[in-house]
Amino acid sequence: xxxxxxxxxxxxxxxxxxxxxxxxxxxxxxxxxxxxxxxxxxxxxxxxxxxxxxxxxxxxxxxxxxxxxxxxxxxxxxxxxxxxxxxxxxxxxxxxxxxxxxxxxxxxxxxxxxxxxxxxxxxxxxxxxxxxxxxxxxxxxxxxxxxxxxxxxxxxxxxxxxxxxxxxxxxxxxxxxxxxxxxxxxxxxxxxxxxxxxxxxxxxxxxxxxxxxxxxxxxxxxxxxxxxxxxxxxxxxxxxxxxxxxxxxxxxxxxxxxxxxxxxxxxxxxxxxxxxxxxxxx
Amino acid sequence: xxxxxxxxxxxxxxxxxxxxxxxxxxxxxxxxxxxxxxxxxxxxxxxxxxxxxxxxxxxxxxxxxxxxxxxxxxxxxxxxxxxxxxxxxxxxxxxxxxxxxxxxxxxxxxxxxxxxxxxxxxxxxxxxxxxxxxxxxxxxxxxxxxxxxxxxxxxxxxxxxxxxxxxxxxxxxxxxxxxxxxxxxxxxxxxxxxxxxxxxxxxxxxxxxxxxxxxxxxxxxxxxxxxxxxxxxxxxxxxxxxxxxxxxxxxx
Numbered sequence: 376x377x378x379x380x381x382x383x384x385x386x387x388x389x390x391x392x393x394x395x396x397x398x399x400x401x402x403x404x405x406x407x408x409x410x411x412x413x414x415x416x417x418x419x420x421x422x423x424x425x426x427x428x429x430x431x432x433x434x435x436x437x438x439x440x441x442x443x444x445x446x447x448x449x450x451x452x453x454x455x456x457x458x459x460x461x462x463x464x465x466x467x468x469x470x471x472x473x474x475x476x477x478x479x480x481x482x483x484x485x486x487x488x489x490x491x492x493x494x495x496x497x498x499x500x501x502x503x504x505x506x507x508x509x510x511x512x513x514x515x516x517x518x519x520x521x522x523x524x525x526x527x528x529x530x531x532x533x534x535x536x537x538x539x540x541x542x543x544x545x546x547x548x549x550x551x552x553x554x555x556x557x558x559x560x561x562x563x564x565x566x567x568x569x570x571x572x573x574x575x576x577x578x579x580x581x582x583x584x585x586x587x588x589x590x591x592x593x594x595x596x597x598x599x600x601x602x603x604x605x606x607x608x609x610x611x612x613x614x615x616x617x618x619x620x621x622x623x624x625x626x627x628x629x630x631x632x633x634x635x636x637x638x639x640x641x642x643x644x645x646x647x648x649x650x651x652x653x654x655x656x657x
Numbered sequence: 658x659x660x661x662x663x664x665x666x667x668x669x670x671x672x673x674x675x676x677x678x679x680x681x682x683x684x685x686x687x688x689x690x691x692x693x694x695x696x697x698x699x700x701x702x703x704x705x706x707x708x709x710x711x712x713x714x715x716x717x718x719x720x721x722x723x724x725x726x727x728x729x730x731x732x733x734x735x736x737x738x739x740x741x742x743x744x745x746x747x748x749x750x751x752x753x754x755x756x757x758x759x760x761x762x763x764x765x766x767x768x769x770x771x772x773x774x775x776x777x778x779x780x781x782x783x784x785x786x787x788x789x790x791x792x793x794x795x796x797x798x799x800x801x802x803x804x805x806x807x808x809x810x811x812x813x814x815x816x817x818x819x820x821x822x823x824x825x826x827x828x829x830x831x832x833x834x835x836x837x838x839x840x841x842x843x844x845x846x847x848x849x850x851x852x853x854x855x856x857x858x859x860x861x862x863x864x865x866x867x868x869x870x871x872x873x874x875x876x877x878x879x880x881x882x883x884x885x886x887x888x889x890x891x892x893x894x895x896x897x898x899x900x901x902x903x904x905x906x907x908x909x
Contacts, residue, residue, distance in 0.1 A: 389738035597758025
């Protein structure tokens with residue numbers, strides 16, 4: 376065993392900046408939030424003793440439990456719609472031959488443009504004086520503008536629009552690796568194209584669908600900006616509840632408890648995914 | 658079936674791109690309302706006359722550039738270090754930072770900064786925003802460069818060593834050039850996520866460090882304005898061009 380060279384000793388320091396940054400600006404802040412979640416709300420919205428678990432008990436209040444369930448339902452609906460839109464699209468790209476890369480880039484490109492801009496685009500289309508209502512009124516089809524914005528439907532639309540690439544990319548990746556011989560075998564055995572997709576391709580792309588579903592579900596569950604802009608305060612999801620506790624309600628301990636709960640949910644989902652991945656690899 | 662699949666895909670592509678195209682088209686509308694009245698560059702001129710927009714855009718550029726430089730350096734070193742010797746805790750916390758809801762990251766960083774004010778004499782400002790942006794963009798940088806390293810054979814470094822290069826020379830003249838396209842792509846991704854961020858930024862920004870997304874958000878909240886259409890179109894074009902350039906770099 377040779378002694379470590381100067382370079383090897385220097386290389387040991389390579390991880391240090393990332394270590395420090397993650398410790399000070401990711402782990403420590405969350406540790407503070409955990410501590411806050413166990414404190415009591417003081418007068419004027421400050422923090423005070425005694426230590427308590429009351430903030431977590433409040434999460435079981437039907438009012439807040441309802442918001443949690445709504446967020447779950449919204450995230451689940453987003454995931455299902457993304458799958459319905461994304462799976463055929465991924466299949467199309469995987470079979471596109473030489474133009475594969477262009478089609479793939481067309482999925483990724485909106486993802487690179489500002490999230491805020493993409494939400495504003497829908498605001499521009501859906502609002503009372505927006506393009507859709509103006510056009511319909513111009514055509515004389517409607518008299519009063521349709522209430523397209525500031526409801527659950529608009530929020531769902533925004534979430535699907537924002538997170539669709541997260542579904543398409545992993546599904547495409549598994550379809551790409553799929554052995555074409557399996558599809559050919561199905562065809563040789565007399566399977567028609569649609570049953571082949573349903574009974575051969577769909578089950579084989581399960582790992583990609585699982586990864587895509589989790590990648591869509593997690594940000595949809597913690598979404599804040601989409602329900603804020605397209606829901607206009609009427610569609611309150613977990614993310615808005617957290618934000619509200621830290622601003623208007625000035626109840627930091629409760630906001631912290633919701634955050635810890637949300638992170639626990641996200642952590643469980645990620646662990647589930649990693650476990651399935653490992654099973655898939657063995 | 659092929660035809661149906663093609664039609665379906667075309668519809669999904671329309672869904673993805675049409676809203677942005679319409680948004681851009683109406684940035685050239687001479688009317689303030691959503692009725693086409695003729696071509697005009699009026700709203701683009703309005704952008705450059707708006708002082709608040711100018712200041713916030715400048716803030717966004719300073720923040721994005723500083724955060725990109727810092728996170729690209731830290732992330733590149735980290736990816737290389739992890740490639741040589743893995744660390745479950747570090748990569749675990751990097752992955753966790755990627756899936757943490759933005760609002761949770763925002764309030765926890767705010768909590769940290771507020772808490773630090775008891776000991777440190779500083780306030781929320783550009784510096785706190787930069788610190789926060791580096792925190793959430795390191796993970797993106799590490800992932801992009803780690804992906805590049807997976808296709809890089811350690812044998813190349815070893816070959817350089819066998820041919821008499823020092824370890825520093827092997828890193829500097831073999832590994833680093835091979836990683837360069839990945840580093841460029843990672844820096845661009847960091848730049849984009851930093852320039853775009855609203856949720857975390859709005860929590861940790863001070864009164865004098867308003868960013869462009871914060872101003873756009875406030876304007877969008879107040880009501881439609883073709884000025885937002887024009888800024889949006891500019892942002893889409895600038896970042897679209899950057900991405901296409903980076904793809905070229907990566908392919909070459």
